[in-house]
Amino acid sequence: MENSRVEIMVGLFMAIGLLAFGWLALRLGEVQLLSQGKTYTLNASFNNVSGLKNGAEIQISGVNVGTVQSIRLDPNNMALVTMQLQREVKLPQDSMASIKTQGIIGDKYIQLTLGGDSELYGEGDTVVDTESTVDIESLISKFAFGQLGGSGAGK
Template sequence: MKNSVEFLVGLFMIAGFTAFGYLALQLGEVSLFSDSKNYTIVAQFDNISGVKKGASVQVAGVVVGQVDKIWLDGTGVANIALKLSKDVELATDSMASVKSQGLIGDKFIALSLGGDEESFKDGDILTDTESAVDIESLISKFAFGDVK
């Protein structure tokens, strides 16, 4: 009787630790199980002005992915690796824009879906992009009368 209670308690503890470990991997930034649900494309921008790794990628205000990596290539172009859900089929004539949540909010990438029948595959490059609007330079141009 005593051995069976100890066995059940041990089994319960193992199940609890297993569930805790699984939740920690799913809710954390560990992508052991979720990589099969995502694909990555690279978007090239002239100016990303404040976009950070982990920023959201949105389509029509719905989060469909996140910024996975940011780097500068040899020609001075900013490259952003976008990790997108496989549920989202991104047509090859789609456009990526740097947007801001609110006036001085966090930056994110907004995708405008195209109508092409071909879709981006894992590792493809998206070159149809719209860089961030630099509010500071617009204000300085307006203040010093340089607006055209």
């Protein structure tokens, strides 16, 4: 009798432990099923998203307010970025989304600059006022070849 009581207690302890571990894994893994009520999606259309990845941060004034959920081409061959933002973040319709780099060669992230419009973006809307990533290689190439071509043409 005493053996079965111990076995029941150990079984209950193991079941509670497994449930707690599962709950913790879901919370730390940010499973979308659990966070749907806390976030909403918003799209942004860019000419160039080179270097931006799924899971990249979305920031307002340096504070992380969401993540990049997906990146795909829209019917106009523009890069359409789906952003998952915290529900508390209210984005006026004259806001701007820019792709920035953390540090000189750091990861890319999206910087949201809030506007002053009273109308707000809603679930699934698309931000059209965007600033694409700067392609450093093409800038260096234009500068180098522009300087060489410009000095040779004037002589």
